[in-house]
Amino acid sequence: MTADILTTDQIQAIRDRVADLMPQVRADLERLVRIPSVSAASFDQSQVARSAEAVAELLRAEGLDTEIVVEGGRPAVIGHIVGPEGAPTVTLYAHHDVQPPGDDADWDSKPFEPVERDGRLYGRGAADDKAGVMAHVAALRAFKGELPVSVTVFVEGEEESGSPSLGTILDRHGDRLAADAIVLADSGNWQIGTPALTTTLRGGVRVIVRVQTLDHSVHSGMYGGAAPDAVTALIRLLGTLHDDEGNVAVEGLDEGVAADLDYDEARFREESGLLDGVSLIGTGSILTRLWTKPSITTIGMDVTSIEKASNTLAAKAAAKVSMRIAPTQDPKAAFEALKRHLESHAPWGAKVSVSLEELGSGFAADANGPVYDEARAAFADAWGTEPVDMGVGGSIPFISDFAARFPDAAILVTGVEDPDTRAHGANESLHLGEFERVCVAEALLLARLGARQSR
Numbered sequence: 229m230t231a232d233i234l235t236t237d238q239i240q241a242i243r244d245r246v247a248d249l250m251p252q253v254r255a256d257l258e259r260l261v262r263i264p265s266v267s268a269a270s271f272d273q274s275q276v277a278r279s280a281e282a283v284a285e286l287l288r289a290e291g292l293d294t295e296i297v298v299e300g301g302r303p304a305v306i307g308h309i310v311g312p313e314g315a316p317t318v319t320l321y322a323h324h325d326v327q328p329p330g331d332d333a334d335w336d337s338k339p340f341e342p343v344e345r346d347g348r349l350y351g352r353g354a355a356d357d358k359a360g361v362m363a364h365v366a367a368l369r370a371f372k373g374e375l376p377v378s379v380t381v382f383v384e385g386e387e388e389s390g391s392p393s394l395g396t397i398l399d400r401h402g403d404r405l406a407a408d409a410i411v412l413a414d415s416g417n418w419q420i421g422t423p424a425l426t427t428t429l430r431g432g433v434r435v436i437v438r439v440q441t442l443d444h445s446v447h448s449g450m451y452g453g454a455a456p457d458a459v460t461a462l463i464r465l466l467g468t469l470h471d472d473e474g475n476v477a478v479e480g481l482d483e484g485v486a487a488d489l490d491y492d493e494a495r496f497r498e499e500s501g502l503l504d505g506v507s508l509i510g511t512g513s514i515l516t517r518l519w520t521k522p523s524i525t526t527i528g529m530d531v532t533s534i535e536k537a538s539n540t541l542a543a544k545a546a547a548k549v550s551m552r553i554a555p556t557q558d559p560k561a562a563f564e565a566l567k568r569h570l571e572s573h574a575p576w577g578a579k580v581s582v583s584l585e586e587l588g589s590g591f592a593a594d595a596n597g598p599v600y601d602e603a604r605a606a607f608a609d610a611w612g613t614e615p616v617d618m619g620v621g622g623s624i625p626f627i628s629d630f631a632a633r634f635p636d637a638a639i640l641v642t643g644v645e646d647p648d649t650r651a652h653g654a655n656e657s658l659h660l661g662e663f664e665r666v667c668v669a670e671a672l673l674l675a676r677l678g679a680r681q682s683r
């Protein structure tokens with residue numbers, strides 16, 4: 229065990245220090261939330277520039293050598309501060325851009341005017357991910373400029389737009405971002421009171437499948453009954469993607485088993501809005517189905533709309549299919565498996581073509597070793613309860629980019645979100661009590677990594 233690396237007094241001192249810092253951290257967070265830094269192209273990009281400036285100012289105030297970096301996309305901020313000689317380097321990641329707010333009418337208060345209600349701070353970016361930015365700043369402030377490790381802070385400006393220039397930033401500035409440990413603070417915790425490290429993310433494959441049965445559309449009264457229409461053929465083809473229990477029926481896909489956490493069917497029904505009487509699909513624990521097994525969803529179709537419908541056998545139809553894949557699965561191999569399945573299961577000899585839209589790698593951390601030991605100890609001290617390993621069913625593309633670019637670094641995926649955060653939705657909010665624990669945990673992690681080195 230590593231419990232003796234910091235004394236109880238040292239741990240308590242960091243807790244007290246962070247508690248003293250929280251009012252200013254909160255005020256700075258609110259200032260960031262008031263800047264509508266939506267990175268989507270249809271929004272005013274001068275706001276993203278303003279938020280990059282505001283973040284740079286916060287880092288400079290903590291003594292970091294700070295630069296705003298633009299490599300063909302939105303501005304990112306990189307800051308660095310040197311720790312004691314021989315101390316490890318820790319890179320802290322967050323992003324300062326936000327999702328569009330959606331319709332103001334769906335919010336109970338204005339998205340860019342932060343407001344506290346019942347211990348939560350509401351506002352777009354109040355959690356995702358401006359609280360991630362401020363957790364890093366709080367951890368820096370906890371040491372009053374005398375950091376126990378060298379720290380690089382990297383705050384991206386286009387995560388919510390898919391990080392288009394991240395690859396170039398990593399190419400051109402990667403040597404400044406390299407570290408022994410990389411903390412990516414853009415995920416969350418298991419539930420209020422239970423911290424988590426996110427150790428797996430599913431990858432994704434998106435395809436368009438096109439089906440053709442006729443040279444041209446024909447009258448259903450004259451040819452229906454003998455000639456197959458493309459819409460029915462497509463629907464039957466899509467129907468082969470699952471077995472009767474709702475498991476993905478495509479051969480050649482990986483699957484794993486998720487950590488054994490308490491997550492029952494009632495909670496899943498409540499959180500997902502599943503209707504009474506509608507059964508769950510798939511087999512295995514619910515978390516295994518959500519985090520480590522593949523899933524397939526038809527997310528769009530090109531067929532004649534009801535409004536424009538006539539008595540016609542359609543010659544062509546198409547569907548966009550989204551497949552989530554196990555964290556360890558190679559996305560190219562998964563695409564090939566899906567393509568093979570679609571091409572070989574066409575009913576009635578219908579012509580099928582499958583085109584690739586997008587591939588995304590998953591992530592499976594090697595969640596062992598000294599950095600993970602110190603992180604788990606830091607989380608346990610901050611919350612008073614051991615952290616759990618959790619998965620995320622969606623993908624966070626930049627995480628696999630970092631993992632691929634820095635194969636020797638320990639990658640820790642942390643964050644401020646909880647099940648009620650509603651990141652990306654209306655009424656996004658941050659649980660302020662959990663936020664303080666996130667800040668304490670990050671400060672403790674830096675202290676532990678420094679203490680471990682100097683032993």
Ligand SMILES: [Zn+2]
Pocket residue numbers: 323356357387414
């Ligand atoms: Zn985020």
